Amino acid sequence: MKYSASKENYLKAIFHLQQEQASVSTNALAQALQTKAASVTDMLKKLKAQKLLHYERYKGVKLTVEGRKVAILIIRKHRLWEYFLVHKLSFGWEEVHEIAEELEHVSSKKLTDRLEEFLGFPQTDPHGDPIPDLQGRMPVSKQVILADLPVNAICTVSNIGDQTAEIMELLNHKNIRIGTKLEVKKKFSFDNSLEVKLRNQSAFTISEHLAKNLFVKFEEPVVEKSKPVH
Amino acid sequence: MKYSASKENYLKAIFHLQQEQASVSTNALAQALQTKAASVTDMLKKLKAQKLLHYERYKGVKLTVEGRKVAILIIRKHRLWEYFLVHKLSFGWEEVHEIAEELEHVSSKKLTDRLEEFLGFPQTDPHGDPIPDLQGRMPVSKQVILADLPVNAICTVSNIGDQTAEIMELLNHKNIRIGTKLEVKKKFSFDNSLEVKLRNQSAFTISEHLAKNLFVKFEEPVVEKSKPVH
DNA sequence: TATATTATTTAGATTTGTCTAAAATTTATT
DNA sequence: AATAAATTTTAGACAAATCTAAATAATATA
Secondary structure, eight states: OOOOHHHHHHHHHHHHHHTTOSSBOHHHHHHHTTSOHHHHHHHHHHHHHTTSEEEOTTSOEEEOHHHHHHHHHHHHHHHHHHHHHHHTSOOOTTTHHHHHHHHTTOOOHHHHHHHHHHTTOOSBOTTSOBOOOTTOOOOOOOOEEGGGOOTTOEEEEEEESSOOHHHHHHHHHHTOOTTOEEEEEEEOTTTOOEEEEETTSOOEEEOHHHHTSEEEEEEOOOOOOOOOOO | OOOOHHHHHHHHHHHHHHTTOSSBOHHHHHHHTTSOHHHHHHHHHHHHHTTSEEEOTTSOEEEOHHHHHHHHHHHHHHHHHHHHHHHTSOOOTTTHHHHHHHHTTOOOHHHHHHHHHHTTOOSBOTTSOBOOOTTOOOOOOOOEEGGGOOTTOEEEEEEESSOOHHHHHHHHHHTOOTTOEEEEEEEOTTTOOEEEEETTSOOEEEOHHHHTSEEEEEEOOOOOOOOOOO
16 A cells, blocks of 8 residues: 555654654644644544544544554665665765655655665664664664763763754764764763763763763673782 | 656656657647646646746647756656666666656755765666756767668667567567667568667567667678788 | 537646634643 | 633635546648
């Protein structure tokens, strides 16, 4: 079955919002899709008629199994194209989202699968988000928020929360990207800012806001084992 | 300026039809776009209002300079994507047209230009059609129809006329593609069929219909120079 | 040239996705 | 619990792109 770009965007938005809350409200969708609540209601009725979601008026929506499948395949396309744009066409990671929003609606399944092969079956997109496989299985990455790490923790940035142009600008400036290794040097309880250090660089401070938007893979701090004396 | 996929398709179709006739009729467009004449009339009015074409009722249409520019940029995108699909994703040349019809409407100019660079600035698409450059200049290839060649002529296939799945199927079967060298062995006036020969292959017959759909670059037949006796 | 045929346009509908404004429902607050 | 506030839905409208059927214009034919 083929759905309009607009419908695909609704399904995708619902999928993402469902990560936070099991049931998604009309208003939340309207905000996510930059449209009006009335338009959302209209569309939900159509998507319900197509059995892509469970919806009862005033109750919010959930995707059906089918709706979820469609959403994941869009996300798969989006992330594969992002990977292509960054690693083959040398785009900056902060500029690819918008273009991928268009490319993800190109329908050919064969194209998606060939693209994946051409890219060497990447596991995550340039923002660190996992790429669902062609059966629509998406690895769940168990990552942790940078803000939650203890002092002296060493970690690798694996994902960016709010992928806005603003955060990307800041991260570029601070030279932080997916895969960057960080060490937490100090935490200030006054404003919850923390001081971090990159390899071969002096430490600098990042705000609580930023630290809550950086997902990392946490590696246990290496304990300086004192050499046995003999 | 950004135009809808539908409008872009109209401009593209008019451009192609203008290669044949200076002025394009409503019916010709309806047929090319697989739609009804009434729908064409409606759209022509809108495109005229946007100054993309010259149109007076009952008189047919021509693209304006602006309309032509838009059309060529779509064609540029179409052909670059076709090249990508064949040379990077290993698609067969007969299956890429449909996918490129979708990809050509992705708007980012930067994407198109980066793609062109990534592909190494190809001059023609997999069907042999020239790829316009980023200023919208398109090389005019002076090719000739295979049917018009004299006996003994040697030529290289440079373009396919009607790029339908049907002709592609036939050409694949006969092992003819862009770049294939052919020698015209015989011409039969009875049905205008002709016998051709590929390198290292025995001669076979092709129909007039096919011969009129194969564009070739003609090389003067090599005259067997008798070796000087001494 | 008058008439038949074909091509094109107009008029009026339809579908998709959106909107505003008003009404209905749910949730929060006194 | 009654009322206020917020959320959600309905009703009615609109723009884009399409359609059918009828009307009009251009072209071909007798």
